[in-house]
Amino acid sequence: MDSIRDFVKTYSREICISAAVGVALVTIIKRRKKWIKKVYPANTVVHHQIGRGPHTPSITPFALKLETYLRMAKIPYMNEHDSITNKSSKGKMTWIEYNGEEVADSEFCIQYVNRKFNVDLDKDFSEEDQAAARAIQRMVDEHLYWTIGLYWFVYDLQHGVDIATLLNVPWLVVRLAGNMIKKQSYNQGVGRHSEAEVQHVMEEDLQALSKFLGKKKFLLGERTCSADCAVFGMLAQIHWHSPDSESVKIYKSLLVVEYSNLGDYCERMKEEFWPDWDDCITHGWTRKATK
């Protein structure tokens, strides 16, 4: 303790200068992206996301949801895989730019795109069906998401699953993400349950999705609605990703029992809106995605 105090006393000027230079550098680097703004084509939605995933076009369900929607609504768009270092103003990693305007959050992006391009994929459904579809989207985005997040970043680590290799990130990043998910899910509420209870509520959500879908081609029938993007974005994470994850084992065991319609639904959505799927994934990080 005394040696630290003496060091600080002796080199106080150097320490202050270093700290000031460090703060200035960080500020310049952060603001640099605003000064050197990339020019994008006009009238094209720029979809900022974190990059392609190993077995799905994105390991974040919200980016996959949004990109599926852009394809479903036939909106001209391009991808910019930079949002790990270039987050939105709200700190979210899925956001869009359109003619200089920035919008964050997948749901707000969808509403924005609907307004700008005069699109409404849900207009021909009854009010009751639209309401039910909105409830399904909320269940998936605000509840099922947390159960999967807890499995990937908290419980799987405890069970010795190699999530770092699955996500192709350093072990330390997975640990930090796990602490963040633990804290956020505790605040949200789901994180206060035990693992067995989280499994129970996850199974109930998957059961609800299966029963709601039934024998229909898509959530509301023969045609897709905007909520299909949310459901597909979320289910894709456990339909195609690592079989070692406990969440995936639970999902796959439910598919065998009586919820096989969810698996068929995922394959159907992939075939309909992602014919170039193989070009949009890294095949287990073995090659670069070409799209």
Place this chain on the structure above:
Amino acid sequence: MYVAGMSSWTWVCVMGGALVCVGVVTRIVCRQRRRLPVPRDVVLVHHFFGRGWKVPSKSPFPMKLETFLRITKTPYMNDHSGRMSAKGKTPWIEYNDTQVSDSQFCIEFLKKKKGIDLNRGLSEQQKAIARAFLKLIEENLYWALCIELFCNEANIPLLKPMSPLKGLGFWLYYWFVKRSIKSATWGHGIGRHSVEDVWTIAQADIQALSQYLGQKKYFMGEEPAEIDCTLFGMLSFLLVTMQGTRYESFTKQNHANLVTYFQRMKSSYWPDWDTLITASESFQNDQGPTHYSGLSFILTC
């Protein structure tokens, strides 16, 4: 500075530690003293906030749980002493020495123990829709309501009369609750939006609830289901606790069927509402007595 052989910092630590010990012991003793004697097969519902100013509970979750007990005519009694469950969640219940926390887990526990199922008349698809709306209400709309009430400064005049503390105490309470809501909703995600963006999200949720309810007597049809307990609890929060906010006036003006539904549920299952709100002259503290089916008479245990 040294006093009685100890430095001032040591004294500060010793006094601080002593105060913490006194506080913990007092809390344990008070909890033991406040433990209610509960008859067998009677559910003891633990409320953290106690009865509310204009609504039997300020939080929608105890309202949901108590409404379920009333609809199913399950004998229960209330404990308003403020004990929290081991999970730090409230409300929670005790039933024949078993503790369960989280309102939804409490309901599932009671369904198994008592063999009751309000959803038995629903088809599989209807049950799925009900679950989806449960999550819309509890995982999304609830947070939007909290953000509006505690993070929109325009509503401070509405909070003051219902706050347990006045003057400087109110401002400390407001700061603490606002900080907790901001922290919780930031982690959730909805708190990263502005108050106005959250307003847009809430309008969509309220509209969805109104559209699905339509002109039905209950949310799923002619008979009450579990989702009615949740919806009623949240509407108590929205229409009564948040009375005077733009959320309440938006619902009244644009989705009046939700207001009519709320009144219908209130008169059916809470005929004693006025005896359970502290703003009423006929308020009776119901800590202890056993409620049977929410009827106007109360049996003492």
